[in-house]
Amino acid sequence: MPKNFEVGPVRVRVPATSANLGPGFDALGLALGLYDDVSAEIAPSGVRVTVSGQGAGELPGGDSHLVVRSMRAAFDRLGAHPPGLVVECVNRIPQARGLGSSSAAIVAGVLLARALVVEGERRLDDEAVLRLAAELEGHPDNVAPCLLGGFTIAWTEPSGARAVTRRVAEGVRPTVFVPGGRGLTAVARAALPATVPHGDAALGAGRAALLVHALTAEPALLLPATVDRLHQDYRAGGLPATAALVSELREAGVAAVVSGAGPSVLALSAPPEGFEAGRDWQVLRLPIDVSGARVARGRLGHAERDPVAAGRKS
Ligand SMILES: Nc1ncnc2c1ncn2[C@@H]1O[C@H](COP(=O)(O)OP(=O)(O)O)[C@@H](O)[C@H]1O
Numbered sequence: 221m222p223k224n225f226e227v228g229p230v231r232v233r234v235p236a237t238s239a240n241l242g243p244g245f246d247a248l249g250l251a252l253g254l255y256d257d258v259s260a261e262i263a264p265s266g267v268r269v270t271v272s273g274q275g276a277g278e279l280p281g282g283d284s285h286l287v288v289r290s291m292r293a294a295f296d297r298l299g300a301h302p303p304g305l306v307v308e309c310v311n312r313i314p315q316a317r318g319l320g321s322s323s324a325a326i327v328a329g330v331l332l333a334r335a336l337v338v339e340g341e342r343r344l345d346d347e348a349v350l351r352l353a354a355e356l357e358g359h360p361d362n363v364a365p366c367l368l369g370g371f372t373i374a375w376t377e378p379s380g381a382r383a384v385t386r387r388v389a390e391g392v393r394p395t396v397f398v399p400g401g402r403g404l405t406a407v408a409r410a411a412l413p414a415t416v417p418h419g420d421a422a423l424g425a426g427r428a429a430l431l432v433h434a435l436t437a438e439p440a441l442l443l444p445a446t447v448d449r450l451h452q453d454y455r456a457g458g459l460p461a462t463a464a465l466v467s468e469l470r471e472a473g474v475a476a477v478v479s480g481a482g483p484s485v486l487a488l489s490a491p492p493e494g495f496e497a498g499r500d501w502q503v504l505r506l507p508i509d510v511s512g513a514r515v516a517r518g519r520l521g522h523a524e525r526d527p528v529a530a531g532r533k534s
């Protein structure tokens with residue numbers, strides 16, 4: 221084993237996340253009980269990546285894989301350069317659906333790299349992991365809940381991203397509606413205008429503040445607290461089915477929003493009994509993940525390799 225590196229494999233479990241939550245664009249996020257499991261170890265040469273579950277047969281291998289790119293970025297920060305890597309991914313988070321799969325891959329890569337380096341936690345502390353992961357992702361609202369769990373409020377200072385996590389009030393039960401079709405976050409971000417009317421910004425500030433209260437103390441206020449004017453309308457043209465489902469749910473009194481940049485829909489209160497979204501939507505009732513990413517020593521075991529069951533346990 222080259223100097224600087226821990227002996228043996230490490231693994232990490234990272235949760236799906238839903239960002240924005242309506243008015244909290246690029247700031248608010250929620251960790252959900254659906255997970256990717258990833259392991260990594262130092263090899264004498266080369267980069268070998270195996271993927272099962274979501275993205276199998278589609279994602280690039282080797283150094284182009286997002287987990288590996290994120291590991292490389294973290295190794296650079298740590299000043300440690302491994303001769304080779306073996307990475308195994310068991311993915312359950314649907315990709316390019318607005319459920320934070322890219323943030324999960326980035327957080328997994330950064331945490332795995334840190335765990336493989338001797339004294340990694342001293343050299344790259346938790347705050348530095350958040351800053352690096354947010355830098356790689358481009359916005360902090362998914363990486364924060366993925367790392368910390370629960371409901372997070374993230375912001376960016378000149379020195380980088382910071383976040384706090386808050387416990388969600390009893391009775392908030394997320395339901396996620398996931399369509400078959402994909403939507404890339406980069407494309408949805410390109411649909412946003414450079415400026416918005418002052419009235420819309422003012423409304424958003426008030427509703428985002430109310431949403432923190434509603435989610436942590438008074439879920440009865442979730443419907444007015446999830447009104448957004450900063451991003452959803454601008455993206456609706458590219459996501460007509462998503463916009464239609466959000467409207468239908470809200471008209472039924474459900475606090476529904478676009479999940480992240482879409483195309484999934486997040487409902488923060490339960491849809492009425494018998495509500496049918498239609499055949500195009502997979503409906504997932506997910507618990508809130510309160511732990512965030514968890515690192516352990518050793519390869520993935522039988523439980524982590526189960527493509528379905530293990531994904532729902534927190
Ligand atoms: N587990 C993963 N491993 C490697 N690459 C991934 C993984 N998850 C997502 N990605 C990459 O990120 C892209 C999706 O990112 P993005 O558009 O931000 O959507 P999401 O809302 O799922 O984060 C995928 O097309 C893929 O290139």
Ligand SMILES: N[C@@H](CCOP(=O)(O)O)C(=O)O
Binds near residue numbers: 245321361
């Ligand atoms: N604030 C971002 C959130 C993107 O989340 P994702 O899960 O769709 O990557 C945005 O709205 O662009």
